[in-house]
Amino acid sequence: MGANIVKPLYEQILESLTTDIRNGKYPPGSKLPTEAQLSKQFFVSRITSKRALDELAANGLAVRHRRTGTFVRYPAQCSPDAPTPSAIQLDSVSTTVDDERPHIIVAIMPFNSNSYDAVSYLRGITSVLDRNACYTIIQNSEASYRTEAKIFERCLKDRIDGIIFYPYDSIHNYGIIKQLAVQNYPLVMIDKAYSGIDCPSVVFENRTGTKAIVNYLIQMGHRRIAFFANCNIAEMSSIKERYDGYIEAITESGLPLTMDYTVEIKKKTIMNDSAEVEKMLLTYGQAAQELMEKGVTAVQCCTDGVAYLLAQGCSMLGIRIPDDLSVTGFDNLPTTNNLHLTTVKQDLYLAGIKSAELMLEQLHHHPIANLQIRLPVELVMGSSVLKNPEHPSLCGGSAKSDKGKEETYAKDSR
Secondary structure, three states: OOOOOOOOHHHHHHHHHHHHHHOOOOOOOOEOOOHHHHHHHHOOOHHHHHHHHHHHHHOOOEEEEOOOEEEEOOHHHOOOOOOOOOOOOHHHOOOOOOOOOOEEEEEEEOOOOOOHHHHHHHHHHHHHHHHHOEEEEEEEOOOOHHHHHHHHHHHHHOOOOEEEEOOOOOOOOHHHHHHHHHOOOOEEEEOOOOOOOOOOEEEEOHHHHHHHHHHHHHHOOOOOEEEEEOOOHHHOHHHHHHHHHHHHHHHHOOOOOOHHHEEEOOOOOOOOOHHHHHHHHHHHHHHHHHHHHOOOOEEEEOOHHHHHHHHHHHHHOOOOOOOOOEEEOOEOOHHHHHHOOEEEEOOHHHHHHHHHHHHHHHHOOOOOOOOEEEEOEEEEOOOOOOOOOOOHHHHOOOOOOOOOOEEEEOOOOO
16 A cells, blocks of 8 residues: 655755756855745745755755855765865865864965064964964975975865965966866965966065165165066066066166166075085175176165075175165065165065955855955165265265164055
8 A cells, every 4th residue: 555655844845955956056156045045935944944954964965154054065075975086176176165163274385494474474364263263274385386286286185175375486386276266265375466367365565665665775876776586587476566666666767777787596495505505695696796897786685585695695705785785675574684674574464364364255255355455565774775975966965874764655455
């Protein structure tokens, strides 16, 4: 005797939603109807519609978020037995996270023995994430784009909820970042950005900062000013912006732009061998010597670290800073305080805070009003610059350096 068995109402809703998901009505990552909407559609109580959505999540087809709703999981996550990919398979990465557990965020940063910048960023990042039920896992990229790629692979295999990324450069791993951005995976870039990728990022006013420091050199009477980098300028968005500021300052002042005054020493390898370090420093010193032979009286270095290496190399050759050559930097790192550099100060801690806030907005599916936050910088007057006596009318007074002054350039655009 066959009696028709009536399914419980929550099962009927569950079956309907499952069918709609499998038929593509609700694609991966899309938001499902709310408990209230389902209650009205199926003429059931909120308790019944809630159970249906809970069962859908338990079956691995959806992710439930407090405050924001229920979202369809991506294919690779629909089955608990789904195999882990052996390589980065970006087309199967989930862009949704579960609010029922703490979020796990990976911060990919380059570390070495003097990683003041990375540590400062992390202090800001963790100060925000720790208060918002997030765990922060720190991964050292070792300033290697190959290591970065391996870390991304591990993160995506382990289904990390989001990544805050301080990249080695703005060229390598473009494909990984582009696909993650297209899929709205929670990702924030810090310090650098990739051209052509709409990805949330936190950067500094590099261009206006360098423009200010070069204008200061011009005010101090310098006419032949060089730009010194330890990389391919075009591959680093932050360095390229600083170089743009250098070019603008030179051009707008009416000075000729001499390409021989641009130096790129394309070697960023961190070396511990003393003989190799000495060889590298000598290369920097010789480059400065060649610039001086061309009449250069001041050098704008792309970072404080480069300014430090340049000063060490000059010392090996008997070139005195600033008596023989004025040198400026960018970063205001405490590791170079002994040089008393004229430099540009960045608030790295604030940048970390802003990057974490952008991450939280993505995790909770909030609209991001400004994809790129540009933070202001300050010009810090040290004692590494002397007035150029060849142009006293521009400077006035005797050949002395300004020290301890700070001036803020650019405003937070957010």
